Amino acid sequence: MPELELVSPEQEFERLRGGFHERLRKELARLRVLNEALQSANVNFALLAGEIGMFAHRLCGAALVFEFAAIGAAAKAVEAAADLASLAKNGMAGEALIVSTMRVLAAKLSEEIGSSAIAAPAEIK
Numbered sequence: 001m002p003e004l005e006l007v008s009p010e011q012e013f014e015r016l017r018g019g020f021h022e023r024l025r026k027e028l029a030r031l032r033v034l035n036e037a038l039q040s041a042n043v044n045f046a047l048l049a050g051e052i053g054m055f056a057h058r059l060c061g062a063a064l065v066f067e068f069a070a071i072g073a074a075a076k077a078v079e080a081a082a083d084l085a086s087l088a089k090n091g092m093a094g095e096a097l098i099v100s101t102m103r104v105l106a107a108k109l110s111e112e113i114g115s116s117a118i119a120a121p122a123e124i125k
Contacts, residue, residue: 020066021112027059028109035102038095045095046086052098053082056105071112074105 007015034052037043060075081101085094 017066020062020068024071024109024113028106028113030055031102031106031109035099035106038098038102049082049086049094049098052102053079053086056082059105068112071105071108074101074108077101078105 034048034055037048038052056075056079060072060079063069063072063075078098078101081094081097085098
């Protein structure tokens, strides 16, 4: 019978936290895809704002659980911007609000994963 290795709750948390940290590159890539969709003329803005909001909500929750407060706060701002933008009558103002908060989130993600290139709002790519 294989011997089980006992780990403390703190060690298990750090293992899970490390896994979340590895996932941040994928989250940044997803943010870039959402930004590209936002720049497209052939997009249903309300649906995309909802999708951006859901993405940001999930990221915020996970970031806060795993003690990445700056990412959590930036994701919360994107979520709030997406919620407000989906209610706004002026799509351009809503888009600008989402893009500016997405840029901050991209910077926080890049900082955490060690990427030095921070793109301008229309260039989160």
